[in-house]
Amino acid sequence: MVADSASPETCRPRTPTTTEGAAARAAALADVALADVALADVALADVVVLSPPGLAALANALIGDGYRLVGPTVRSEAVVLEELESADELPWGWDVDADAGRYRLRRRADRAVFAHAVGPQPWKRFLLPPASLLWRARRGESGFSVDPPEDPLPRYALFGVRSCDLAAIAVQDRVLATSAHPDSGYRGRRARSFVVAADCATPAGTCFCSSLGCGPAAAGGYDVALTEVVTGEEHLFLARAGSAAGDAVLPRLPSRPATPHDLDAARAVVGEAAQRMGRRLDPDGLPELLAAHREDPHWNEVAQRCLSCGNCTLVCPTCFCTTVVDATDVTGTVAERRRHWDSCFDLDFSYLHAGSVRASTSARYRHWISHKLGTWPEQFGTAGCVGCGRCITWCPVGIDITAEIAALRGGVPEGGGL
Amino acid sequence: MALPKLAVWKFASCDGCQLSLLDCEDELLAVAGQVEIAHFLEASRERVPGPYDVSLVEGSITTRDDAHRIQKVRALSRTLVTIGACATSGGVQALRNVADVDEYRSIVYPHPEYVATLDRSTPIAQHVRVDHELRGCPINRVQLLELLAALLHGGRPPRTTASVCTECKLRDNVCVVVAHGTPCLGPVTAAGCGALCPSYHRGCYGCFGPVAAANTAAVAESLRECGMSEADVTRVFRTFNADAPAFRKEAELHDAQSQP
Numbered sequence: 191m192v193a194d195s196a197s198p199e200t201c202r203p204r205t206p207t208t209t210e211g212a213a214a215r216a217a218a219l220a221d222v223a224l225a226d227v228a229l230a231d232v233a234l235a236d237v238v239v240l241s242p243p244g245l246a247a248l249a250n251a252l253i254g255d256g257y258r259l260v261g262p263t264v265r266s267e268a269v270v271l272e273e274l275e276s277a278d279e280l281p282w283g284w285d286v287d288a289d290a291g292r293y294r295l296r297r298r299a300d301r302a303v304f305a306h307a308v309g310p311q312p313w314k315r316f317l318l319p320p321a322s323l324l325w326r327a328r329r330g331e332s333g334f335s336v337d338p339p340e341d342p343l344p345r346y347a348l349f350g351v352r353s354c355d356l357a358a359i360a361v362q363d364r365v366l367a368t369s370a371h372p373d374s375g376y377r378g379r380r381a382r383s384f385v386v387a388a389d390c391a392t393p394a395g396t397c398f399c400s401s402l403g404c405g406p407a408a409a410g411g412y413d414v415a416l417t418e419v420v421t422g423e424e425h426l427f428l429a430r431a432g433s434a435a436g437d438a439v440l441p442r443l444p445s446r447p448a449t450p451h452d453l454d455a456a457r458a459v460v461g462e463a464a465q466r467m468g469r470r471l472d473p474d475g476l477p478e479l480l481a482a483h484r485e486d487p488h489w490n491e492v493a494q495r496c497l498s499c500g501n502c503t504l505v506c507p508t509c510f511c512t513t514v515v516d517a518t519d520v521t522g523t524v525a526e527r528r529r530h531w532d533s534c535f536d537l538d539f540s541y542l543h544a545g546s547v548r549a550s551t552s553a554r555y556r557h558w559i560s561h562k563l564g565t566w567p568e569q570f571g572t573a574g575c576v577g578c579g580r581c582i583t584w585c586p587v588g589i590d591i592t593a594e595i596a597a598l599r600g601g602v603p604e605g606g607g608l
Numbered sequence: 609m610a611l612p613k614l615a616v617w618k619f620a621s622c623d624g625c626q627l628s629l630l631d632c633e634d635e636l637l638a639v640a641g642q643v644e645i646a647h648f649l650e651a652s653r654e655r656v657p658g659p660y661d662v663s664l665v666e667g668s669i670t671t672r673d674d675a676h677r678i679q680k681v682r683a684l685s686r687t688l689v690t691i692g693a694c695a696t697s698g699g700v701q702a703l704r705n706v707a708d709v710d711e712y713r714s715i716v717y718p719h720p721e722y723v724a725t726l727d728r729s730t731p732i733a734q735h736v737r738v739d740h741e742l743r744g745c746p747i748n749r750v751q752l753l754e755l756l757a758a759l760l761h762g763g764r765p766p767r768t769t770a771s772v773c774t775e776c777k778l779r780d781n782v783c784v785v786v787a788h789g790t791p792c793l794g795p796v797t798a799a800g801c802g803a804l805c806p807s808y809h810r811g812c813y814g815c816f817g818p819v820a821a822a823n824t825a826a827v828a829e830s831l832r833e834c835g836m837s838e839a840d841v842t843r844v845f846r847t848f849n850a851d852a853p854a855f856r857k858e859a860e861l862h863d864a865q866s867q868p
Contacts (some may be wrong), residue, residue: 266782499795504777522761
């Protein structure tokens, strides 16, 4: 369990700041990738080396401790997050070819298990479930009674969380766990969860975590972090603990001490990953940029392409909006209040008396991107984007948040976009 | 206290939506205990005269007689609910709206002179005031039960403006467009089916009709990128909701482009 996991200072998405100009921004961008190569401060003595059977032992140890193991596995031609029975179900030997509006699984020559970047679902699927029953009430002889909650909150072991998603969980923690009005379900699931992070060695074509200081290495907010090294005959996982719970589990696994060679290899993996981001997003001055372009005709141009389908928000690991629906059974004796994910791209999301406040697609897209990158820092103290790239990959028409920002700045982004 | 009277009416349709009520299985007895089923020929030949508290209307208007009959149904009904793509948009039989019905009639029937039909299939709302509508081909019985419950007990009828994409994500489906390159109408189709087809790795066929302000042009571009010809794009918008305005207009554009 991550103690005070709500504010791991080290992996918070970089809050955009104003800079003097394009030259400074370019210099900052060039620095980002190298400056954020983590593992620089990891000491050799704090690392153990697991083999693939050692990784399986970690999964089994967590299951044995009563956790429900949730991790990546291949289903429907994608790497999805599901409850797993063992490490056998992990995506051994798969990676992905991802671009705007396109995702394809690829077979690898090796047996790498964490080479798939991120899949379609964020971890909020488990921490903030897409649909849940809040309460159920029954009409009685006099008045009504409320059913007790059906299940105790689950204890999840989140297995293979990328640094971008650790940052996203930290963002959701600030909104849902440590805010003035926390969500008891989220807070409970979070407090009971065990996080196994996996440093990213193979960013996808839509990844840009290093632009926002959110990766590719896990820098906090985990119980155990792994760096996978696959070179020739060698396939190993460098494991480091990030909490007391992590410290307790590692000695129970078959492992060997790390050598300087191992640590160098791990640093090389993460360092190279930082250089291979498929996208870049210049983070500087975004609130000011978006505020200055409120009436930009570009929003209408985006609206020509945007389906307003809401996919970007539903795959976003930081989007947290939900709505509640009340329903009564046909006999009128049982009433339920249910909650499910909502999207600001849904026309009814901003429905007040007499209509929707954001009636046009251009208004809805502007709202979404302005919240993510413009007003989120003021509201929550972090950026609302962690650079996972899901909104780019899983947009059916491939609208690219990095390209739209570049277009507002009046240029084409480096290394991707338009 | 007398139970509210429920009537079910059929116009031009396949009966599938009315059957959704009989398909309610576990809930059917509960429904039967809450209402007097006063007119439901699919279930019983007994007819209790009106007026009716709730009328469920299936089917579109395709004959002069039906155009008169729907006025009578409206006059007898306190609340009128249209159920299904035929009643809400004209149904698949609205394909005649972009063709010559006389030609169809002469091709299909040995004695076309016996067939009295209008040259257009129109939704119920073009003839009478409609209080609520349930989309779909067929409707989703869960939506039907929720609406009946709301009408019976004074709750707010459920409504959604979400697309099928939302239901896919709630169901944990992998997007068939992005991951498989399968053409799909989900982004412009109203939620309601629970993303049935994408759950079986098929693209959405638009059974629930267009969402409000559907960007059909952008979806058409996506369909073409997934390998559909202009003629296929025309056809996929011309199915169960062929005459729903957003789908009709998009089909017309591609029909024009696919002509030699």
